[in-house]
Amino acid sequence: MSGVDGPLRVPKGLAGVSVTDTKISKSAADGTLIYRGYPIADLAAKASFEETAFLVVKGHLPAKGELREFEEGLRARSLVDRRVFEIMKGLGERAHPIDVIRTAVSALGSVDRETDMAGKEASIEAKMSVLAANSRRLPLGEGPRVSKSGLGFASDLLQMLTKQEASDFDRWVFERVLIFYMEHDMNASSFTVRVVASTLADPYAAASAGLASLKGPLHGGANEAAMEMLLEVKDPAKAKEFLDGTFREGRKLMGFGHRVYKAFDPRARLCKEYLKQMVEKRGEGAWLYDLCDAVEREMWERKKIPPNLDYYAAPIFYLLGIEVPLYTPIFAASRVFGWMAHYNEQVEENKLIRPDSVYVGPTGLKYVPPEDRRS
Numbered sequence: 469m470s471g472v473d474g475p476l477r478v479p480k481g482l483a484g485v486s487v488t489d490t491k492i493s494k495s496a497a498d499g500t501l502i503y504r505g506y507p508i509a510d511l512a513a514k515a516s517f518e519e520t521a522f523l524v525v526k527g528h529l530p531a532k533g534e535l536r537e538f539e540e541g542l543r544a545r546s547l548v549d550r551r552v553f554e555i556m557k558g559l560g561e562r563a564h565p566i567d568v569i570r571t572a573v574s575a576l577g578s579v580d581r582e583t584d585m586a587g588k589e590a591s592i593e594a595k596m597s598v599l600a601a602n603s604r605r606l607p608l609g610e611g612p613r614v615s616k617s618g619l620g621f622a623s624d625l626l627q628m629l630t631k632q633e634a635s636d637f638d639r640w641v642f643e644r645v646l647i648f649y650m651e652h653d654m655n656a657s658s659f660t661v662r663v664v665a666s667t668l669a670d671p672y673a674a675a676s677a678g679l680a681s682l683k684g685p686l687h688g689g690a691n692e693a694a695m696e697m698l699l700e701v702k703d704p705a706k707a708k709e710f711l712d713g714t715f716r717e718g719r720k721l722m723g724f725g726h727r728v729y730k731a732f733d734p735r736a737r738l739c740k741e742y743l744k745q746m747v748e749k750r751g752e753g754a755w756l757y758d759l760c761d762a763v764e765r766e767m768w769e770r771k772k773i774p775p776n777l778d779y780y781a782a783p784i785f786y787l788l789g790i791e792v793p794l795y796t797p798i799f800a801a802s803r804v805f806g807w808m809a810h811y812n813e814q815v816e817e818n819k820l821i822r823p824d825s826v827y828v829g830p831t832g833l834k835y836v837p838p839e840d841r842r843s
């Protein structure tokens with residue numbers, strides 16, 4: 469929309485601006501979150517990852533036959549082309565796992581044999597968890613881990629990540645965290661995916677752009693940063709001292725704050741409860757729960773800023789024995805379903821996303837040849 473006085477100006481970071489209509493999900497300041505109309509707590513209590521993924525991508529909860537077909541479609545596409553694994557290997561030990569996955573998804577776009585759009589999207593969804601689980605191993609020169617048949621999506625991803633036997637409860641908790649990571653309306657990476665989709669680029673391009681956006685510590689990278697922070701604090705008694713130092717240096721506390729949730733993040737609340745139950749069932753790890761609680765209380769007392777999902781997902785992953793650099797890749801393995809839902813919704817009612825800007829730089833400058841310029 470343009471007015472006679474120039475383009476419509478919106479707040480920095482598009483805060484509080486609605487950029488599209490969506491039927492996929494909605495988060496609200498009062499701490500509510502729905503996927504396709506269903507409250508997140510209900511889905512977390514009753515639904516499987518695959519049912520929720522179907523819901524997010526297709527728009528309704530699957531009937532039995534639909535669910536079976538969806539699961540089979542994912543399983544059938546989980547095999548990753550050897551050339552993609554070779555590229556991941558070649559990136560070397562210094563490669564960041566999200567960069568590795570992003571490169572792999574780009575490569576997949578060139579080698580994938582899928583011909584129709586639904587097949588391409590299913591292929592990216594199915595392979596993302598395999599790419600995530602191998603995003604560190606392959607560049608380190610270790611052998612690939614592959615999907616095992618007979619396991620659900622979450623248990624399969626967990627076995628690829630850790631190769632350890634996990635209890636039924638641990639696997640159930642991991643699946644809940646994946647459900648929470650799947651979708652969150654107009655978050656930065658989903659918006660990025662929509663921008664790319666609006667140019668009618670293919671879903672591989674959109675997913676690799678989503679990964680680029682997810683990498684940053686203000687978005688997906690926060691779960692790793694939160695865990696590193698917790699391991700640095702170590703002792704609940706040191707929470708106050710740590711926050712003093714953080715704020716003195718003008719730094720943010722990773723895993724806290726949210727553009728939408730100002731009172732509480734419903735996903736973080738549920739994860740805190742799961743963490744407590746995990747610690748109780750194991751009879752160990754109480755230090756980690758106490759530490760999280762102490763930092764949360766201190767932060768609330770000082771700034772009234774609540775923890776977000778990343779803050780409580782991180783200690784759960786830690787107790788599950790997952791290496792910290794794989795936390796953001798896990799986020800990607802789940803969020804890809806949300807990305808593909810946004811891709812489709814954007815393409816279905818497309819309008820190129822191409823905003824305007826207000827130019828505030830100089831005008832009327834005269835060109836000066838290089839030899840006459842002052843440095």
Ligand code: ACO
Nearest residue numbers: 685686687688690720721722723724725726727776777778
């Ligand atoms: N630590 C310290 N102060 C904070 C934090 C934090 N984590 N988050 C917000 N604030 C403060 C800001 O400094 C700012 O203070 P000011 O008004 O005195 O300048 C005020 O709260 C508002 O913060 P903004 O950054 O403007 O809020 P915005 O809505 O833009 O940011 C964001 C949301 C980016 C998530 C922010 O809270 C943040 O940087 N958090 C840390 C990173 C993080 O955990 N990201 C994960 C997001 S959730 C997810 O991806 C699943």
